[in-house]
Amino acid sequence: MPKKTAYTAKIEYLQILDENGKLDERLARGTLKDDEVIFLYEQMTISRHYDEIAFKLQRSGRMGTYPQNKGQEAGPAGAGYAIRQHNPEAWLVPCYRENLALFLNGLPMEKILLHWMGDERGNQIPDGVNILPISIPIGTHPLHAAGLAWAGKYRGEDRVAITFFGDGATSEGDVHEALNFASALKLPVIFFCQNNRWAISVPSSIQTGSETFAQKGLAYGMPCFQIDGNDIFASYKVVKDAINRAVKENQPTFIESLTYRLGDHTTADDARRYRDPEEVEAWVGRDPLIRTRKYLESKDLWSESKQKELEAKAKEVVDAVVKKAEGIDKPTTDDIFDYTFAELNGQLIEQKQTLRTSSLGTHPQQEGLQTHA
Numbered sequence: 001m002p003k004k005t006a007y008t009a010k011i012e013y014l015q016i017l018d019e020n021g022k023l024d025e026r027l028a029r030g031t032l033k034d035d036e037v038i039f040l041y042e043q044m045t046i047s048r049h050y051d052e053i054a055f056k057l058q059r060s061g062r063m064g065t066y067p068q069n070k071g072q073e074a075g076p077a078g079a080g081y082a083i084r085q086h087n088p089e090a091w092l093v094p095c096y097r098e099n100l101a102l103f104l105n106g107l108p109m110e111k112i113l114l115h116w117m118g119d120e121r122g123n124q125i126p127d128g129v130n131i132l133p134i135s136i137p138i139g140t141h142p143l144h145a146a147g148l149a150w151a152g153k154y155r156g157e158d159r160v161a162i163t164f165f166g167d168g169a170t171s172e173g174d175v176h177e178a179l180n181f182a183s184a185l186k187l188p189v190i191f192f193c194q195n196n197r198w199a200i201s202v203p204s205s206i207q208t209g210s211e212t213f214a215q216k217g218l219a220y221g222m223p224c225f226q227i228d229g230n231d232i233f234a235s236y237k238v239v240k241d242a243i244n245r246a247v248k249e250n251q252p253t254f255i256e257s258l259t260y261r262l263g264d265h266t267t268a269d270d271a272r273r274y275r276d277p278e279e280v281e282a283w284v285g286r287d288p289l290i291r292t293r294k295y296l297e298s299k300d301l302w303s304e305s306k307q308k309e310l311e312a313k314a315k316e317v318v319d320a321v322v323k324k325a326e327g328i329d330k331p332t333t334d335d336i337f338d339y340t341f342a343e344l345n346g347q348l349i350e351q352k353q354t355l356r357t358s359s360l361g362t363h364p365q366q367e368g369l370q371t372h373a
């Protein structure tokens, strides 16, 4: 019987700026210009400082919990910048480790602090900013991205949707439903999977039996790429090309961005309990900020004094953002109850009053309140 091949595929891997800051000039053609690299380096530095301050806010009791983005700035920087430049009307549908992509597309920086301070106003996105609130339920939001892309296609708009999610999220059924939906209906969606090697304490090596996460998209018939996620050039290029395919051919794209979570999973975690320090050390050497700075220095575009100026600016920007987030009146616990039901039943009234007293020991009946039978 003659042998037939039903299907073959390959996944391209893209790295343009290596970990020593050396640029592949040929691959870099048509990507980022010098002033854009400087801009993104500045933004990554500010974002890193924001991350450090957010961590301290949590440690000093001024914020609930926070997932650091540290080490993963380049993927969202390149992707977010490609969206801003080439499809500014796009929908961004995030998880929680791509702050910079959101900032680059108009999300006021205090919003993310407010979110993690437990203030719902952090999820109130200003009109005209096409960003969905951060999604904590893992892997649920790619479906929303597919839906938004479908709506855009239906209305004849050239608007893409890009969704960010982690390696762990690919084990969720919803992600696969979104991929299938996008592929079957030919939707302009970009699936940006940040493989940071860990899903809390589960290493990506046992998250899946596949050799790559990129190939997840192959089963859904879409172009798939794996990139060095600590390289702003690669991230920018792969998303720029994906936008073109999405707009011109209504093709979804799956991108696996290889990176590393340098911090703990969140401020509630201690990654030292499950990670080898040597692994972390190796990734410190691949830090996206260090390599971008090395590149700029190699072209005489950066100096120690510019670095100092930038650090002062980062401090100034983030200080102002913290002031803004902490400067508004705190939400009351009533908010938890006020927007779900038109009328509260007795049990909920009791809970609402109990919370107001800030004392579990004070029973509302003692305050003469009517409770349910």
Ligand SMILES: Cc1ncc(C[n+]2csc(CCOP(=O)(O)OP(=O)(O)O)c2C)c(N)n1
Pocket: 097, 136, 137, 138, 139, 165, 166, 167, 168, 169, 170, 196, 198, 199, 200, 261, 265
């Ligand atoms: C539906 C759902 N299940 C479980 C969790 C608990 N949880 C929070 S983060 C996380 C791991 C996510 O890993 P990954 O998708 O790789 O993203 P990363 O945190 O590494 O950026 C889990 C299981 C959740 N938030 N939502």
Ligand SMILES: [Mg+2]
Pocket: 166, 167, 168, 194, 195, 196, 197, 198, 199, 200
């Ligand atoms: Mg992960």
